[in-house]
Amino acid sequence: MAVRVLFLGPLQDCEGAAAREFDAPLDWQALLAKVQPSTAEQLREDRVQIAARGRVLADKTALLAQDGDEVALLPPVSGG
Incomplete structure (x- = not known):
């Protein structure tokens, strides 16, 4: 799996x-x-977060996804 x-x-x-x-x-x-x-450069930004298995990681550098996991890369949210 992946x-x-x-x-x-x-x-x-x-x-x-x-x-x-x-x-x-x-x-x-x-x-x-x-x-x-260019994606890696964006991921290094503090404002970009990572969610794994449905939970936002407090420390994205602690990512350790296993077979069947889904990881979402979350850009900063903007709006007014």
């Missing part, structure tokens, strides 16, 4: 896809290595 990664908002534009699958296990460093360089 880890399904969802790219939301402008991260989808950076990656060129709404979702991709990567081999498990998937940690922070592997995620940065597998996505497009």
